[in-house]
Amino acid sequence: MAVVKDYPNPFERSPANTIGVIVIAAYLIYAAIDMDLSLARFLEGLGHGSALLDRMFPPNFTRWELLLDGLIESMQIAIISSVVGIFMSLFIGLFAARNMMPAWVSSPTRVIIALCRSFHPVIIAILFVKAVGFGALAGLLTLIVASIGFIAKLFAEAIEEISFKQVEAIRATGASFTSIVLFAVLPQVFSRFIGFSMYQLDSNLRNSTMVGIVGAGGLGGTLFSAFQRFDYDFVTAILLTIIAIILLGEFLSGKVREIFQ
Amino acid sequence: MSTINHQWERFTFQKKLARFAVYLVTVAAFLASIRTVDVIPEFFYDAPNQISDMFSRMWPLDTAFYPITVHAALMETLHIATLGTLVTLIFAVPLALLNARNVVANPVVNWISRFFLVSSRSVNSLVWALLFVAVFGPGVIAGVLAIAFRSVGFIGKLLAEAIEEINMGTIEALRATGASWASVLIKGYWPQVKPAFFSIVLFRWDINVRESAVLGLVGAGGIGVVLNDAMNLFEWQKVSMVLFSIFAVVILAEILVVQIRKRMI
Amino acid sequence: MAESQQNYLQIRNLNHEYEAGKPILRGIDLNFDQPGIIAIIGPSGTGKSTLLRCINRLINPTSGEVLFDNVDLTSVEGKELRRHRRHIGMVFQEYNLVERLTVIENLLTGRLGYMSAWNAWRRNYTQDDINNAFELLEMVGLKDFAKQRADSLSGGQRQRVGIARAVMQDPYVLLADEPTSSLDPKTAVEIMELMDTLARRKNIPALVNIHDVSLAQRFAVRMVGMSGGHVVYDGPPEGITEDHLKQIYGGESWLS
Ligand SMILES: Nc1ncnc2c1ncn2[C@@H]1O[C@H](COP(=O)(O)OP(=O)(O)OP(=O)(O)O)[C@@H](O)[C@H]1O
Numbered sequence: 001m002a003v004v005k006d007y008p009n010p011f012e013r014s015p016a017n018t019i020g021v022i023v024i025a026a027y028l029i030y031a032a033i034d035m036d037l038s039l040a041r042f043l044e045g046l047g048h049g050s051a052l053l054d055r056m057f058p059p060n061f062t063r064w065e066l067l068l069d070g071l072i073e074s075m076q077i078a079i080i081s082s083v084v085g086i087f088m089s090l091f092i093g094l095f096a097a098r099n100m101m102p103a104w105v106s107s108p109t110r111v112i113i114a115l116c117r118s119f120h121p122v123i124i125a126i127l128f129v130k131a132v133g134f135g136a137l138a139g140l141l142t143l144i145v146a147s148i149g150f151i152a153k154l155f156a157e158a159i160e161e162i163s164f165k166q167v168e169a170i171r172a173t174g175a176s177f178t179s180i181v182l183f184a185v186l187p188q189v190f191s192r193f194i195g196f197s198m199y200q201l202d203s204n205l206r207n208s209t210m211v212g213i214v215g216a217g218g219l220g221g222t223l224f225s226a227f228q229r230f231d232y233d234f235v236t237a238i239l240l241t242i243i244a245i246i247l248l249g250e251f252l253s254g255k256v257r258e259i260f261q
Numbered sequence: 262m263s264t265i266n267h268q269w270e271r272f273t274f275q276k277k278l279a280r281f282a283v284y285l286v287t288v289a290a291f292l293a294s295i296r297t298v299d300v301i302p303e304f305f306y307d308a309p310n311q312i313s314d315m316f317s318r319m320w321p322l323d324t325a326f327y328p329i330t331v332h333a334a335l336m337e338t339l340h341i342a343t344l345g346t347l348v349t350l351i352f353a354v355p356l357a358l359l360n361a362r363n364v365v366a367n368p369v370v371n372w373i374s375r376f377f378l379v380s381s382r383s384v385n386s387l388v389w390a391l392l393f394v395a396v397f398g399p400g401v402i403a404g405v406l407a408i409a410f411r412s413v414g415f416i417g418k419l420l421a422e423a424i425e426e427i428n429m430g431t432i433e434a435l436r437a438t439g440a441s442w443a444s445v446l447i448k449g450y451w452p453q454v455k456p457a458f459f460s461i462v463l464f465r466w467d468i469n470v471r472e473s474a475v476l477g478l479v480g481a482g483g484i485g486v487v488l489n490d491a492m493n494l495f496e497w498q499k500v501s502m503v504l505f506s507i508f509a510v511v512i513l514a515e516i517l518v519v520q521i522r523k524r525m526i
Numbered sequence: 527m528a529e530s531q532q533n534y535l536q537i538r539n540l541n542h543e544y545e546a547g548k549p550i551l552r553g554i555d556l557n558f559d560q561p562g563i564i565a566i567i568g569p570s571g572t573g574k575s576t577l578l579r580c581i582n583r584l585i586n587p588t589s590g591e592v593l594f595d596n597v598d599l600t601s602v603e604g605k606e607l608r609r610h611r612r613h614i615g616m617v618f619q620e621y622n623l624v625e626r627l628t629v630i631e632n633l634l635t636g637r638l639g640y641m642s643a644w645n646a647w648r649r650n651y652t653q654d655d656i657n658n659a660f661e662l663l664e665m666v667g668l669k670d671f672a673k674q675r676a677d678s679l680s681g682g683q684r685q686r687v688g689i690a691r692a693v694m695q696d697p698y699v700l701l702a703d704e705p706t707s708s709l710d711p712k713t714a715v716e717i718m719e720l721m722d723t724l725a726r727r728k729n730i731p732a733l734v735n736i737h738d739v740s741l742a743q744r745f746a747v748r749m750v751g752m753s754g755g756h757v758v759y760d761g762p763p764e765g766i767t768e769d770h771l772k773q774i775y776g777g778e779s780w781l782s
């Protein structure tokens with residue numbers, strides 16, 4: 001029998017994993033101490049939690065008129081802001097597309113878009129509430145801004161990805177800028193635009209039920225005041241309505257996407 | 262031949278009709294909403310003035326405010342985002358496994374986990390925060406849990422999709438070696454979803470940084486609390502300071518994520 | 527060990543249907559008691575893959591017995607099944623390696639049936655396993671590729687890794703489902719050679735599904751012809767005649 005030689009372990013225990021685990025553990029402890037988190041507080045909260053659940057169920061739909069008012073306002077906000085936001089995004093996206101516009105137009109437009117998207121809708125909402133007062137108007141403006149931040153960017157990217165052959169073909173016929181956009185650019189990006197728009201309608205619907213929490217109208221306002229009155233069974237009713245409306249929205253936007261694909 | 266052609270035409274006609282219906286409904290819904298929405302026109306026309314007035318009062322930024330209050334709150338916000346993202350994994354990973362049809366071949370289990378994932382996503386993080394403030398009182402715990410509960414659905418759904426895309430031949434090969442269920446998970450599924458996993462978690466962390474900045478508006482800790490206080494006192498220069506630092510952190514987080522991703526690929 | 531290898535794998539009256547009323551395997555009876563390559567030929571869709579998968583229970587056969595190591599595999603579950611599976615090596619047409627792991631670790635996954643999940647996670651392979659893996663890798667000619675990722679290999683190289691992984695299991699029988707179908711003719715011969723060498727060295731039978739009849743005849747010690755879910759030929763490779771091929775594949779125009 002020959003002496004068997006041992007091969008070295010092919011998996012050099014890189015310390016990276018161990019260090020990673022230690023760092024995460026250390027971070028958890030540090031963060032917990034830093035923020036005064038403790039198990040005792042957590043457990044105490046769990047007690048409140050079960051009490052809260054008791055009060056949340058069964059859901060109470062007796063004040064359905066209030067619920068319906070909020071719901072309608074949310075839908076109004078979502079629809080108007082989607083239509084206006086998408087319409088504006090069409091132009092802003094075109095202006096931001098670097099293959100269609102000179103840099104002195106596209107660059108500032110891009111900065112505007114970046115500003116629109118870097119703030120959470122809720123922050124934009126409180127600013128608008130301070131500026132134009134409580135109510136649906138603040139919500140509308142918020143979601144228009146949010147739509148521009150999201151969709152105009154996607155529009156611009158889609159336009160930048162188009163094939164330029166068709167643009168040149170149409171340009172060669174001596175067409176004006178408008179007809180180049182209408183006949184060479186738009187057909188290439190139309191179905192993607194529909195996709196983005198449906199996504200935005202969806203997310204505006206979600207957000208329209210949220211901005212009300214800071215006073216910008218819609219079902220969120222109804223929800224927030226129910227919370228403040230400790231009206232927890234009504235809270236459940238509102239939450240269920242929100243979930244239902246969002247699922248319905250997802251279903252409908254899926255259908256529309258199918259029609260336009 | 263002609264019958265096929267005919268059917269094809271009828272199909273597009275139906276499609277055209279459907280498209281037309283969508284346009285019609287959109288316009289009708291828009292007009293109805295415009296007519297009935299509860300907006301006072303004077304307020305609308307006055308909005309540009311009001312807004313520019315507000316911005317003019319925000320200038321210059323109250324930089325002295327940063328070290329006193331903003332910095333600590335900003336750190337707290339980052340902690341909430343990070344802790345929330347870590348906590349969410351405890352729930353998201355098992356739910357993703359239960360939801361992936363190529364891990365658990367039981368439709369009932371798949372649907373139960375899907376139910377949890379959908380519920381998590383349907384409730385906004387601000388609403389989760391309201392609920393947890395009601396349970397744990399105002400503070401960081403509510404914020405962390407709100408972030409965690411909202412992220413479960415997001416991470417769980419994307420992770421389950423990533424799992425469903427892996428090559429099942431590999432899994433079959435490992436099963437054939439007599440490996441236990443857990444070993445197959447570790448050596449078959451995990452290496453294949455690992456890149457997707459990290460990129461999903463990073464992506465969500467980035468989103469969570471933005472979200473955790475507003476949770477304070479309902480009392481769930483972080484920079485939002487400071488923002489809310491400054492707003493309520495109409496201290497616009499402090500407000501702008503806070504907004505600017507949120508902006509900076511969000512941009513930094515995004516750059517960080519992009520850099521990490523580049524290295525991972 | 528030599529003793530117990532007598533009659534190692536026995537298939538008795540095996541039937542399988544994926545959908546009720548549509549039998550794919552109809553009463554298969556086979557004994558595998560000699561070492562070397564046993565080639566299974568038959569037209570596409572006749573159930574060759576199904577047969578191999580029924581043996582290690584990747585598919586649960588509808589009825590019949592698979593006797594292996596004196597146990598009926600169709601009657602065991604869970605841990606017990608896995609304990610037997612680890613002695614049945616399997617090789618796949620598409621190799622089915624864990625692409626993102628290194629070549630050497632792919633070999634070591636052949637040992638997963640022998641170790642706890644915790645040790646698998648920690649990569650605590652035993653020194654014996656590591657030695658065996660490297661020796662086997664050298665044997666299949668991939669010594670220099672040990673620390674490369676499996677997805678950087680060519681098809682032929684991947685199949686060598688696939689075979690080495692199966693051999694790492696310390697198998698009493700090898701199952702190979704069209705191991706050469708994705709490879710060029712020269713590589714295909716090399717792979718068959720490798721299977722043959724390993725089967726002889728380990729003194730175990732290797733059941734190989736294969737479409738290339740002449741390649742099969744060149745390496746097999748025995749051939750099994752299947753058609754319509756039945757075994758229609760079982761004997762030495764020299765014994766296959768054109769008549770047999772007609773019976774197995776049907777028609778004759780393709781033969782000329
Ligand atoms: N998962 C499955 N569900 C239903 N039917 C299946 C399934 N897998 C295979 N079949 C059917 O079983 C029959 C036998 O398939 P099998 O893969 O065993 O054939 P094969 O002899 O290996 O063919 P090939 O030489 O093409 O690989 C085929 O008719 C196939 O359609």
Ligand SMILES: [Mg+2]
Binds near residue numbers: 574575703
């Ligand atoms: Mg087959």
